[in-house]
Amino acid sequence: MSSFEITGPCRMSGEIIPQGAKNEALQVICATLLTSEKVVIDNIPDILDVNHLIRLLEEMGVEIDRFSPNKYAFRAGNIDLEYLQTKEFRKRASSLRGSIMIMGPLLARYGKAYFPKPGGDKIGRRRLDTHFFGFEKLGARFEFKPDEIFYTVHAEELKGAHMLLDEASVTGTANVLMAAVLTPGTTTIYNAACEPYIQQLCKMLTRMGADISGIGSNLLIINGVEVLKGCEHRILPDMIEVGSFIGMAAMTQSEITIKNAAPAELGLIPLAFSRMGINLEIRGEDIYIPAQAQYEIETFIDGSIMTIADAPWPGLTPDLLSVFLVVATQAKGSVLIHQKMFESRLFFVDKLIDMGASIILCDPHRATVIGHNHGNSLRGSVMTSPDIRAGVALLIAALSAKGKSVIHNIEQIDRGYQNIDERLNQIGASIRRV
Ligand SMILES: CC(=O)N[C@H]1[C@@H](OP(=O)(O)OP(=O)(O)OC[C@H]2O[C@@H](n3ccc(=O)[nH]c3=O)[C@H](O)[C@@H]2O)O[C@H](CO)[C@@H](O)[C@@H]1O
Numbered sequence: 001m002s003s004f005e006i007t008g009p010c011r012m013s014g015e016i017i018p019q020g021a022k023n024e025a026l027q028v029i030c031a032t033l034l035t036s037e038k039v040v041i042d043n044i045p046d047i048l049d050v051n052h053l054i055r056l057l058e059e060m061g062v063e064i065d066r067f068s069p070n071k072y073a074f075r076a077g078n079i080d081l082e083y084l085q086t087k088e089f090r091k092r093a094s095s096l097r098g099s100i101m102i103m104g105p106l107l108a109r110y111g112k113a114y115f116p117k118p119g120g121d122k123i124g125r126r127r128l129d130t131h132f133f134g135f136e137k138l139g140a141r142f143e144f145k146p147d148e149i150f151y152t153v154h155a156e157e158l159k160g161a162h163m164l165l166d167e168a169s170v171t172g173t174a175n176v177l178m179a180a181v182l183t184p185g186t187t188t189i190y191n192a193a194c195e196p197y198i199q200q201l202c203k204m205l206t207r208m209g210a211d212i213s214g215i216g217s218n219l220l221i222i223n224g225v226e227v228l229k230g231c232e233h234r235i236l237p238d239m240i241e242v243g244s245f246i247g248m249a250a251m252t253q254s255e256i257t258i259k260n261a262a263p264a265e266l267g268l269i270p271l272a273f274s275r276m277g278i279n280l281e282i283r284g285e286d287i288y289i290p291a292q293a294q295y296e297i298e299t300f301i302d303g304s305i306m307t308i309a310d311a312p313w314p315g316l317t318p319d320l321l322s323v324f325l326v327v328a329t330q331a332k333g334s335v336l337i338h339q340k341m342f343e344s345r346l347f348f349v350d351k352l353i354d355m356g357a358s359i360i361l362c363d364p365h366r367a368t369v370i371g372h373n374h375g376n377s378l379r380g381s382v383m384t385s386p387d388i389r390a391g392v393a394l395l396i397a398a399l400s401a402k403g404k405s406v407i408h409n410i411e412q413i414d415r416g417y418q419n420i421d422e423r424l425n426q427i428g429a430s431i432r433r434v
């Protein structure tokens with residue numbers, strides 16, 4: 001288990017380039033299983049979760065060429081389905097959440113797929129019902145072995161169908177969509193997730209020869225095709241990393257330009273930061289955040305306390321609420337952070353309270369933060385990162401805090417942020433990997 005040692009407060013300045021999006025990478029890498037032809041993907045983030053998925057595909061028999069740490073070619077000529085019954089497969093696949101999305105492509109191409117309990121952040125119940133409900137609608141049979149936590153789906157024949165998903169699950173939509181593109185007939189997926197990364201997956205599948213309409217909406221219409229071909233694809237910048245950098249700049253009073261941040265794809269993220277009183281300027285494809293002595297949280301029009309809450313896209317992404325929460329600790333004013341989608345993601349506030357933040361955890365989903373308006377700095381502390389986003393929130397807290405902080409279990413941060421220590425040190429942070 002590695003740790004970060006941070007000597008704060010750090011004031012940073014300069015330019016930073018966001019990595020490619022983790023959650024898009026996981027989807028489009030799984031999509032390469034849909035064709036025997038070569039698929040080239042650029043701007044792949046060099047992070048633990050993605051590297052595990054690439055290794056998993058390689059172990060399944062996919063030929064992989066690495067042109068650079070961020071650009072790969074995949075050719076899924078022959079897949080070794082026997083491997084999916086091995087202990088090695090279970091271990092590798094269960095090291096991340098996104099690997100669940102190999103199921104849709106395998107079901108469509110080979111009529112069967114297996115999966116162990118997926119990994120990913122331990123942030124509350126993370127069911128998979130939507131995935132299997134969708135596969136069943138397409139005609140697959142589903143089995144679950146509870147003692148082993150092992151899922152199997154198989155089908156002699158799949159057939160297009162209409163389905164209303166029980167929730168707009170991101171990986172669920174991606175999985176069912178990838179099965180549907182090679183399923184004969186028309187499939188309509190209503191209550192589909194429609195965030196930019198699902199749109200990117202749809203666009204890539206279309207370039208591979210799939211017939212998809214309704215891209216960007218919650219109703220996807222897919223006319224199944226017999227085969228898909230190879231293509232080239234470039235991954236968008238990671239909006240969660242972009243949001244993390246905006247929050248970090250505000251909290252540490254740093255002046256930062258986030259280069260090539262694809263601001264048009266950020267949805268409500270800029271509005272949510274401006275409601276926190278944080279100034280940011282969109283300059284073409286870049287986002288400039290000036291050094292701000294203070295930022296004051298707005299109230300709603302009727303004067304009531306601001307709430308920052310998550311919702312399925314185009315609502316605010318749940319993956320940034322930990323960052324909003326930490327940033328609020330040094331704002332002027334108060335805010336209610338309401339994490340509706342995950343039930344165990346706010347417990348890390350105890351660590352911020354230890355650092356001197358004023359936070360009341362109302363219940364597992366809601367925390368009220370009373371900002372210090374930079375009057376009292378947080379103090380350095382020793383902590384452990386429970387999940388990716390809490391980890392980066394603690395890193396932001398430590399960068400703003402007076403004195404030395406240590407964050408243990410930074411593998412959680414490395415799952416989603418590429419060389420974050422080196423990149424932040426280049427613009428003036430003081431982070432040591434130990
Ligand atoms: C690998 C990957 O891509 N992971 C992302 C993906 O996870 P993942 O696809 O696992 O998340 P889901 O979209 O399935 O669901 C996330 C949570 O929100 C709840 N829910 C979902 C939809 C809905 O309409 N109502 C509702 O309450 C679910 O019950 C669950 O607790 O999407 C999540 C939601 O953006 C992100 O946090 C994860 O980073």
Ligand SMILES: C=C(OP(=O)(O)O)C(=O)O
Binds near residue numbers: 097098119122389
């Ligand atoms: C919850 C997250 O990831 P995962 O779904 O991979 O656990 C995240 O990226 O914040």
